[in-house]
Amino acid sequence: xxxxxxxxxxxxxxxxxxxxxxxxAMYLSRKGVQVYLYESKRIERTPxxxxxxxxxxxxxxxxxxxxxxxxxGILKSEMRALGSLVLEVATEVAVPAGNALSVDRELFGxxxxxxxxxxxxxxxxxxxxTDPVELKEKHEADFVIxxxxxxxxxxxxxxxxxxxxxxxxxxxxxIAPIVDVDSLDLSKCYFKNRYEEAEDNADYLNVPLNExxxxxxxxELVGAEIVPPQNFxxxxxxxxxxxxxxxxxxxxxxxxxxCMKPVxxxxxxxTPHAVIQLRKENLIGSAYNMVGFQNRLKxxxxxxxxxxxxxxxxxxxxxxxxxxxNTYLHSARxxxxxxxxxxxxxxxxxxxxSGVEGYTESAAIGLYVAHQIxxxxxxxxxxxxxxxxxxxxxxxxxxxxxxxxxxxxNFGLLPKVDLNKEQRRNKRRKIIKKELASKRAQExxxxxxxxxxx
Ligand SMILES: Cc1cc2nc3c(=O)[nH]c(=O)nc-3n(C[C@H](O)[C@H](O)[C@H](O)COP(=O)(O)OP(=O)(O)OC[C@H]3O[C@@H](n4cnc5c(N)ncnc54)[C@H](O)[C@@H]3O)c2cc1C
Numbered sequence: 001x002x003x004x005x006x007x008x009x010x011x012x013x014x015x016x017x018x019x020x021x022x023x024x025a026m027y028l029s030r031k032g033v034q035v036y037l038y039e040s041k042r043i044e045r046t047p048x049x050x051x052x053x054x055x056x057x058x059x060x061x062x063x064x065x066x067x068x069x070x071x072x073g074i075l076k077s078e079m080r081a082l083g084s085l086v087l088e089v090a091t092e093v094a095v096p097a098g099n100a101l102s103v104d105r106e107l108f109g110x111x112x113x114x115x116x117x118x119x120x121x122x123x124x125x126x127x128x129x130t131d132p133v134e135l136k137e138k139h140e141a142d143f144v145i146x147x148x149x150x151x152x153x154x155x156x157x158x159x160x161x162x163x164x165x166x167x168x169x170x171x172x173x174x175i176a177p178i179v180d181v182d183s184l185d186l187s188k189c190y191f192k193n194r195y196e197e198a199e200d201n202a203d204y205l206n207v208p209l210n211e212x213x214x215x216x217x218x219x220e221l222v223g224a225e226i227v228p229p230q231n232f233x234x235x236x237x238x239x240x241x242x243x244x245x246x247x248x249x250x251x252x253x254x255x256x257x258x259c260m261k262p263v264x265x266x267x268x269x270x271t272p273h274a275v276i277q278l279r280k281e282n283l284i285g286s287a288y289n290m291v292g293f294q295n296r297l298k299x300x301x302x303x304x305x306x307x308x309x310x311x312x313x314x315x316x317x318x319x320x321x322x323x324x325x326n327t328y329l330h331s332a333r334x335x336x337x338x339x340x341x342x343x344x345x346x347x348x349x350x351x352x353x354s355g356v357e358g359y360t361e362s363a364a365i366g367l368y369v370a371h372q373i374x375x376x377x378x379x380x381x382x383x384x385x386x387x388x389x390x391x392x393x394x395x396x397x398x399x400x401x402x403x404x405x406x407x408x409x410n411f412g413l414l415p416k417v418d419l420n421k422e423q424r425r426n427k428r429r430k431i432i433k434k435e436l437a438s439k440r441a442q443e444x445x446x447x448x449x450x451x452x453x454x
Pocket of ligand 1: 015017039046055056057059060061148149151153155157175323357358
């Protein structure tokens with residue numbers, strides 16, 4: 001009886017029902033913590049939001065690779081060990097996407113919202129949060145997790161600036177266009193996954209461009225009218241999510257070596273000069289995402305230029321590309337390794353705002369922070385995640401990066417894998433390296449789980 005009373009006394013306020021916030025909420029509620037979850041979108045949406053659902057995927061519907069030998073695969077194993085709700089629901093509503101875990105975004109958001117709203121340990125409060133310290137006092141909570149994401153609404157952003165840091169808290173990120181497949185001339189396109197045989201039920205639809213078509217397209221992009229940044233915004237782009245207009249200006253071949261890369265996409269016995277890849281947006285396959293085509297062009301310019309592409313003459317777009325401000329902290333200076341504030345150890349930050357980038361990475365940090373809070377409740381010191389693990393590598397990156405720059409999980413963040421002489425000579429050495437890093441992570445994870453009783 002006493003134990004139950006103690007459990008009911010544990011209270012945490014979470015700001016933001018996004019990828020990170022709902023993971024923290026679910027983790028803590030499963031451990032008997034009463035959660036007060038603040039979410040603003042039913043009062044005011046951010047420029048990227050389109051629904052009232054929690055954990056909204058605002059751009060692509062992909063949660064990246066499922067391959068256990070990829071960095072994202074390693075991250076997913078760790079998230080599963082922490083009981084990830086995001087992965088649980090994503091697996092239920094997955095759409096075919098080769099080795100990637102892509103979801104029907106509408107179903108994904110709806111299911112997560114239902115699960116959170118029907119959880120008796122989570123009280124959802126539809127309000128714009130302003131001051132985490134005041135909310136902690138109001139609910140007599142032990143801790144607050146700020147998981148308000150890359151588009152944190154103004155009053156809270158101002159609180160962060162005043163209470164925590166005067167530094168700039170933003171850079172740019174971008175959204176790719178989505179096209180209605182029925183409006184395309186499919187005789188100009190072909191279905192094929194990269195490095196696989198062409199087949200009608202492949203996940204990717206490809207649009208091949210010959211050299212002239214490609215050069216015309218690059219010319220158009222370079223000369224296109226772009227949406228000027230707001231006067232409060234200073235364009236600092238995330239290198240792995242560059243708008244195509246910025247890439248086109250970097251050099252005539254830049255796009256051909258990035259999102260329009262033709263390798264592994266041979267068609268009719270030849271490798272096209274460049275290829276645009278389209279990926280299914282929903283289970284029924286009525287809409288396709290133009291992969292990597294985030295851009296800053298005015299909407300009218302996007303329609304004009306894209307309709308010149310092969311098969312796109314009559315193209316109609318479900319939505320067009322755009323760029324947005326993106327809020328994040330210089331965490332290495334202001335947070336402890338468990339992502340609590342140095343200045344006030346009862347306030348934690350989680351998700352993209354803490355300095356990671358991506359849906360799964362944000363969700364993983366939501367789990368990480370909730371796990372650290374539970375350790376505190378149990379009177380334990382913060383757990384130090386080994387860098388061989390994806391979560392450990394992300395935390396290490398965020399806490400040691402001299403300049404704040406949100407990062408996805410990638411093998412570059414994990415410690416190097418040493419190959420023996422024979423392996424170094426092997427043509428498959430890159431794959432071998434990944435396999436070894438993944439095996440090392442699996443072993444570390446089971447050892448670490450035992451150590452921290454996870
Ligand atoms: C435009 C854009 C496109 C992106 N595209 C991708 C992509 O394609 N793939 C990818 O992996 N990552 C993408 N990201 C990166 C990012 O990882 C995701 O946005 C991810 O959703 C971040 O998760 P989060 O939980 O930190 O924040 P979010 O998922 O944004 O959740 C934050 C929540 O907090 C709420 N909130 C904000 N302020 C307040 C307040 N004051 N009070 C109460 N609630 C508040 C918001 O409404 C939101 O629901 C994109 C980011 C942006 C900005």
